[in-house]
Structure formats: structure tokens, C-alpha cells
Amino acid sequence: MAAPLELSCWGGGWGLPSVHSDSLVVMAYAKFSGAPLKVNVIDNTWRGSRGDVPVLTTEDNTISQPAKILNFLRKQKYNADYELSAKQGADTLAYIALLEEKLLPAVLHTFWVESDNYFTVTKPWFASRMPFPLSLILPGRMSKGALTRILLTRGEPPLYHLREVEAQIYRDAKECLNLLSNRLGTSQFFFGDMPSTLDAYVFGFLAPLYKVRFPKVQLQEHLKQLSNLCRFCDDILNSYFRVSLGAFSCVNRNEQQIDFGEVHSHDSTTCKLIAPDWRYSK
Amino acid sequence: MCLLIWLVIDIFLPCVPVSTAAEPWPENATLYQQLKGEQILLSDNAASLAVQAFLQMCNLPIKVVCRANAEYMSPSGKVPFIHVGNQVVSELGPIVQFVKAKGHSLSDGLDEVQKAEMKAYMELVNNMLLTAELYLQWCDDATVGEITHARYGSPYPWPLNHILAYQKQWEVKRKMKAIGWGNKTLDQVLEDVDQCCQALSQRLGTQPYFFNKQPTELDALVFGHLYTILTTQMTNDELSEKVKNYSNLLAFCRRIEQHYFGKGSSSIRLS
Numbered sequence: 001m002a003a004p005l006e007l008s009c010w011g012g013g014w015g016l017p018s019v020h021s022d023s024l025v026v027m028a029y030a031k032f033s034g035a036p037l038k039v040n041v042i043d044n045t046w047r048g049s050r051g052d053v054p055v056l057t058t059e060d061n062t063i064s065q066p067a068k069i070l071n072f073l074r075k076q077k078y079n080a081d082y083e084l085s086a087k088q089g090a091d092t093l094a095y096i097a098l099l100e101e102k103l104l105p106a107v108l109h110t111f112w113v114e115s116d117n118y119f120t121v122t123k124p125w126f127a128s129r130m131p132f133p134l135s136l137i138l139p140g141r142m143s144k145g146a147l148t149r150i151l152l153t154r155g156e157p158p159l160y161h162l163r164e165v166e167a168q169i170y171r172d173a174k175e176c177l178n179l180l181s182n183r184l185g186t187s188q189f190f191f192g193d194m195p196s197t198l199d200a201y202v203f204g205f206l207a208p209l210y211k212v213r214f215p216k217v218q219l220q221e222h223l224k225q226l227s228n229l230c231r232f233c234d235d236i237l238n239s240y241f242r243v244s245l246g247a248f249s250c251v252n253r254n255e256q257q258i259d260f261g262e263v264h265s266h267d268s269t270t271c272k273l274i275a276p277d278w279r280y281s282k
Numbered sequence: 283m284c285l286l287i288w289l290v291i292d293i294f295l296p297c298v299p300v301s302t303a304a305e306p307w308p309e310n311a312t313l314y315q316q317l318k319g320e321q322i323l324l325s326d327n328a329a330s331l332a333v334q335a336f337l338q339m340c341n342l343p344i345k346v347v348c349r350a351n352a353e354y355m356s357p358s359g360k361v362p363f364i365h366v367g368n369q370v371v372s373e374l375g376p377i378v379q380f381v382k383a384k385g386h387s388l389s390d391g392l393d394e395v396q397k398a399e400m401k402a403y404m405e406l407v408n409n410m411l412l413t414a415e416l417y418l419q420w421c422d423d424a425t426v427g428e429i430t431h432a433r434y435g436s437p438y439p440w441p442l443n444h445i446l447a448y449q450k451q452w453e454v455k456r457k458m459k460a461i462g463w464g465n466k467t468l469d470q471v472l473e474d475v476d477q478c479c480q481a482l483s484q485r486l487g488t489q490p491y492f493f494n495k496q497p498t499e500l501d502a503l504v505f506g507h508l509y510t511i512l513t514t515q516m517t518n519d520e521l522s523e524k525v526k527n528y529s530n531l532l533a534f535c536r537r538i539e540q541h542y543f544g545k546g547s548s549s550i551r552l553s
Binding site: 065086087089090091093094095097098100101102145148149152153179180182183185 | 394395397398399401402403405406408409410456457460461462477478480481482484485487
């Protein structure tokens, strides 16, 4: 095997290996295609950069953005789609576009823009994984970035008012979830019995929405009514991300890294989840 | 106070169901777009053609009117928009809904899974083709300098023509940056267009339309974009070359052009 591929991404919580959609997409694809990834969870030391996460580091270069990382993995012969027909490959692209246009604005809004959710859940979580003083600046910047993206893609000039688009983006997201549920039906994965790129993307977008506990939950409530999508997420979590984690609330003020256990994948290769030095900043 | 009332009405009125189904489609329905010869750009032309194709497929008569300030007349700021009776509706999505409320629909015969696929492919076209067209028009320096600036500001006197063009360019660049296309090179954008065309070509296969025998709004949208790309003169032909690689897409465009726009010979050149 070639030099190890290292993936640097945001960590997990609420039973998920990562709470960040893009990171989760890459991690899921790696599991499905059998790519050996060494996962480096971002912690609150100054190691590693936080922009453009997830980032895949190989011997020669670094690659960011899920689409590019997946392309790279495919070129390295870790291809989860080789059994798909040409039409199914085309459908994959189309559904990914649907997810990005219809579902992503509402997910961004739930995590980063809705003030109750942002101030009680998202900001403290991300801030605890950034060193001071970055923890004061970066979450705000990520929130602003999410708001800008929503307004520029869905808002209408010249007002660009959030209130006007909020109702529309949630309506679109609920419709998108219904469409996904209809498409999945009773199958285990979107294209038969083996998971593919589309399953990785759907899992990456849905799982954080499904598992993270928010105060304002309208989209989550809608998702929970679509039982086949919930079953889809749970199946992937149980089969590919069975993690034997200890309690999350351990505090270690020394510079020691606590090994939280090993992530067993279905083909029994293991990759270690190196847990950060947990320092809670209140 | 008046402003508050106006804002409240503005927000809630679109949600109130208006019984438009009762009125039939009037004869004097009009579609507004920018000036065809001198002003309209690639992306707007594609959108306008998609709506025209859709209405033709539904057999609804429409008159195309060109106005220099069509963009500002539109309720959402985007062209084209249609003026039907006393309603003004812009962009293909809302127009499809509006036409459906009047009792005409192209996608009624599809089952739920097919409808999901249709929506997904429409998003693919919007996500990749439309964004690539916008990129080419506003972020590629050669095209901006030679074509876009001149065309966009052509109806206005100096210095308004420059100011409006720069303002629009700034807006589009901001949007590109927000969706992650800010750092893409032209080659990467053309790669994405190729991927999109490949997906469309594979989905179309040997069928006459995307959902076999009957055209739907997806066919109208794809036709609008591909036909415009194939027949518009740009600084370089790379974009149309990417589409020309797929013969079934070319045949698809010719078929719709001849069937719905009644032209004896196709204006799509293969050279």
C-alpha cells in the first residue's frame, strides 16, 4: 500500500464520526470504497489549518473539497461506483446537485443561522475545538459565510432579506427529503445492495441533521417522519462506523492524546481515532 | 407604518393561494426578455428559450417582447418573465407551477420516482450549465472584455453602461465565490460542463425525450441551454465543442427546434 492518506476533518458527537457534512461525506465514501484513511480530528491545538476542511494530505499534495477528494480516491482505484451503470452514474450527479441546491441551504440555516441553534449548540461545539483566540473569530466567520451563501443563491436582489427566503428554503428542503425518501423506497441503498457515492453524500447531509440535538428542530422533525431515511442513516452508522467510545466528557489538561478506541470497518481494517486534548472553554 | 404594511403584504401575498385556475390562458400573454440582437447575454437567452420551449410544448401561445429594462421589470430580478392576465411570473420554476395551476402540465404522467429524477436533473442543469455560463460571461476576462460589458450596457448612455456592467459583474463574482466557484479556472469549468453533458447524454440515451415519448419541463430546460450554447458566438468555441461531442444531444436539440419552433432547416452548425 502506498503512503498513508491522511484526512483532517472536524470531529464527531451525538453518535456520529463527524458533525460536519463535508467531512462525513468523505469519511463515508472512504469506508464504502475501502480506502485506508488516517483520520486526524481537528482539535484545539494550533496544529493543522481550519480553512477548507476536510483536507486530504498525501505524499505529494493536499486536496480539499469533497468532490475533488472523491475524484482523487477514485483515481487511486478506490471506487465505490464501479458496479453502477452509466445511467446510474448520471443519476448520481443529478441527485447530488439536488442535494446541494435544495437541501444544503436549509441545513446551513439550521446549523449556522438559526440563532437558538447556533448559540446553544453549533458555536460552543466548534469553539471548543479551536484554540483561543481563533475560537472567538472563526465560528462567527463560518456563520457569516453560511448566511452569505444562502442569501446569494436564494435571495433576490436588491433586498437580500433572510425572512423572505427562510420559508422557501425550508419548503424546498422538505420537498427534497420527500423526493429522496420516494427514491430510496425500501432498498437498503440508493443503487441496490452496495453503497455508492450518492449514499455517501446523502448520509453526509442527513446524518448530522438527524442526530444532532437542536432546540429549533422543524427540519429534523420532518426527517424523523421519513422512516426509511432514518433507517438508512442508522444502517450505515451501525455497519460502517461501529465505534467503541468511552465517555465524551473526559478532561485531560496535560498534553496527552487519549486514544478513544479503534473504528472497526466492515472489512476489518482499523483506523485509529485520535482524540484531542479536551479543554472546555466556557 | 405604510412600509410595514407593504412588507407584510409582500411576504404573505405569495403564500395566499390565488384562484387562477378559473381563467383560461389569454391570447395576449407576453414574455419579456432583453433586446435580442444587442443586449441579451448567453445565460438569459438560455433561460428565455427554455420558457418559450416549455410554453410551446404545452401549446400555449405567447408573444415575445424585447425590452431593455426587462431585468428591472421582473418581480425577482431575473429574466424572462411572463405577463398573463394580471399576473406577472418570472423564471421557469414558478412559471411551471403557474401553468400547472391553470390546468396544463407536462409531467402529470410521471410517477413519483420519475418526478424526483426530473427535478434532480433540472437542478443539475441549473447547478452546472447555468453556473458555467455565468462564469464564462462574467469571470472570464477575455469574454467580459470583448462581449459581455459591451452588450450588457449597450442600451444605456455613458457612464451608466459601465457602472451597470461593473455592478453586475461584482454581484456575479460574489455569488461564484459563495458557492465555491471563485477559484476555478476556465479549464475546470469546461470539465464540469463536459461532465454535465455526459450525464445528460447518458440519461437521454436513444430516447426522443428524457422521459421517453413526451417532452417535459426538463426537455425544455435542457433544450434552452444547449441550443443557446450551440448557436451563440463566443470568443472561443470550447463551450459549444464540449456539447458537440455528444451526438444524441445534438439530435435532441434539432428535433425540438424543428418540432416546436417550426424551422425547416436547423440553425445548429456542425463545423
